[in-house]
Amino acid sequence: MTLTVARLLADRRLGLTLVGGAAGADRPITWAHAIELEDPTPWLSGGELVMTTGLRLPGEPDAQRAYLRRLGAKGATALALDTGTVHSAVPEALRLEGDALGLPVLAVAGEVPFIAIGRAVADALAAADVTAAKRVADQQHRLARAALGGGIPAVVDALAGALEADVVVLDAHDAVLASASRDREDASRAARDLLARRRSRRRAASGVHADADGHLTSQVLGVAGVGRGEVLVGTRDALHATQRLLVNHAVSLIAIELEKPAAVLTVERRLRSAVLRALLSGVLGSDLTQLRYFGLDPDAPVVALAVVDAGPLLPAEELLDDVLAATGLPYLATSADGALIVLLPAEAADRTPEQVCAELRRGLGRPLGGGLGSAAALGEAGTSRQQALAAARAGRGGGRELLRFAELSTYDLLLGGQSREALAAVASAALGPLESYDAARNGELVRSLEAFLSHNGQWEAAAAAIEVHRHTMRNRMAKVAALLGRDVESAHVRAELWLAVKARELVQLGG
Missing domain, CATH: 1.10.10.2840 (PucR C-terminal helix-turn-helix domain)
Structure with missing residues (x-):
């Protein structure tokens, strides 16, 4: 949790009282710095709680106000004045100027040493760093799981959710490989907006660009010194250090996905195929938790998609795997009974099967028949697969790329599976x-x-x-x-x- 002035005030052991600038109580503190200079600003970088006994504080009200204005202009978070050494109370000029600037002015009780305040700030910042590091580690784990289950589209979607950002991945020719929106509704709009903002600036290797729409962070995708594309991240506010670390991790995962050797992809495809065959044959039994490694929720319903007349199965399986990976959805796929069989989350049944069939037809250059089974529990996926095969065979030659089992009539069921x-x-x-x-x-x-x-x-x-x-x-x-x-x-x-x-x-x- 971010350390703010209000959180520091809540620690009653520190003897702090807010006497001015209450409007800025939610400002974050990045450090506590005790300094006794008429103008401490050259030694400030912004975000500090400036602590002073008032030894070098000007005596004139106008000079005191100017002192506080300089702190505000430098980005200091708050001023804490000791009321037990030089001053018995915070001067009125400082209190009023703090109100005018929205810059908190704190009175420090005489018996409280600055070292106690400094230690409290350091401890709170350290605890926040530990929490942030744990959060980043958890998010990195989710990104890695996303990469395993859904490749680049899943990584992009997970990053957009973690940062509340718009994210686009481009290849070396500026073609969009994947995109996701912070509102999870219109990824294509997000992609167009980010590309337009990118074109409005001079292209750089990597960096951050601020404009009226927020902040645009770009990271080059490079492997072994060879540029493979670019990742664009659009956020409302500038990314902090832990968020930048998360972006870097996502970029690394995407680069790895782009560079996966063909042999690794082949092994992945064979593993998915073997697992689906084992599931359909009942070999996996009732313990389906291992399917989480493929992104499937053992407690969520699934649907089976069957595709017939796809031609030679090896190239068809390779194309099917590419098409499914591009959706970003978890899936299992295999071939059986002369057909391609796919298992998808039931929530994807409305649009994804039609898209898969259309992409297969275009890629294979031949008409084919698709069938979609009804939703079923993961352990009953075999029933959905039988329904999908019946629908695919019944729909052959009917002019539709996908026929749903629920649409079949009795004569379709009796005749559709016949040669x-x-x-x-x-x-x-x-x-x-x-x-x-x-x-x-x-x-x-x-x-x-x-x-x-x-x-x-x-x-x-x-x-x-x-x-x-x-x-x-x-x-x-x-x-x-x-x-x-x-x-x-x-x-x-x-x-x-x-x-x-x-x-x-x-x-x-x-x-």
């Missing part, structure tokens, strides 16, 4: 005679049957849907019944034919 050959066999077995008839006579029996089934056997509605007379529809359905040898008025037969029609539709969508 094209199996679907064709189902359709041919039930509709083969109709397809042969239509092909030979340029007929529309299959189309008419689909309309009939879609409209629950309502002649008028079915006929209107394909723009024929109801008698024509009746005649066609009679022909369908004759060719198939089935009663199309039977609910059981209609259900069977409906599945066949949908299987045929999936075959056609798949080309």
